[in-house]
Amino acid sequence: MKKFLIVGLGNIGEKYENTRHNVGFRIVDHFAKMETLNFETQKLGEIATYRLKGRTLIFLKPNTYMNLSGKAVLYWLTKEKIPIENLLVITDDLNLPFGSIRLKTKGSDGGHNGLNDIQNKLQTTTYNRFRFGISDAFSKGKQVDYVLGEWTSEEVEQLPERLDTSVALIKSFVLAGVQHTMNAFNGK
Structure with missing residues (x-):
């Protein structure tokens, strides 16, 4: 049975x-809600498992905080013997307009500390990442406040539809592969 590790990046805690920085958690939580999955606390994170047409999806929400996500990703890839091409890391992206999505198979961390740690722990920049646009609508020097700030009421209104599209992207990635999914979803 083919296994996939789907990692939603975020920070733990109600705060x-x-x-915006927790959109990775939000997307995997939305998937779990749609499919009635429950996350359980396990080593280095919250885990939920889902079976889809002969494939096993292991969802991970690292509890290491965003900047140390690589430790949890490496642990679960190794523990479950999942090849790196079956890894999908979901994260926020300041360089994309709100709600736009981009799937890539490699690239830099783009200044994202969570991706930087994953890249360092995996010793490669070649792994699948699903970037969810949070836009760059902040004043000079206010990036941290913006990223760690809550969604605007307009964004909250548009979020459910974007979360549904994100779930469809994950299923496509698992069933149809990364190339087909990039063609079908990038820029939407």
Whole structure:
């Protein structure tokens, strides 16, 4: 049976729950809600498992805080013997307009500390990352406040549809592969 590790990046704790930086957690939580999955606390994170047409999806929300996500990702890839091409890391991206999505198979961390730690622990920049746009609508010097800030009421209104699209992207990644999924979803 083919296994996939789907990692939603975020920070643990109520303080961060509704922040832009936690959109990775939000997307995997939305998937879990749609499919009635429960996360359980395990080593280095919260884990939920889902079976889809002969494939096993292991969802991970690292409890190491965003900047140390690589430790949890490496542990679960190794423990479950999942090849790196079956890894999908979901994260926020300041360089994309709100709600836009981009799937990539490699690249730099783009200044994202969570991706930087994953890259360092995996010793490669070649792994699948699903970037969810949070836009860059902040004043000079206010990036941290913006990223760790809560969604605007307009964004909250548009979020459910974008979360549904994100779940469809994850299923496509698992069933149809990364190339097909990039063609079908990038820029949407």
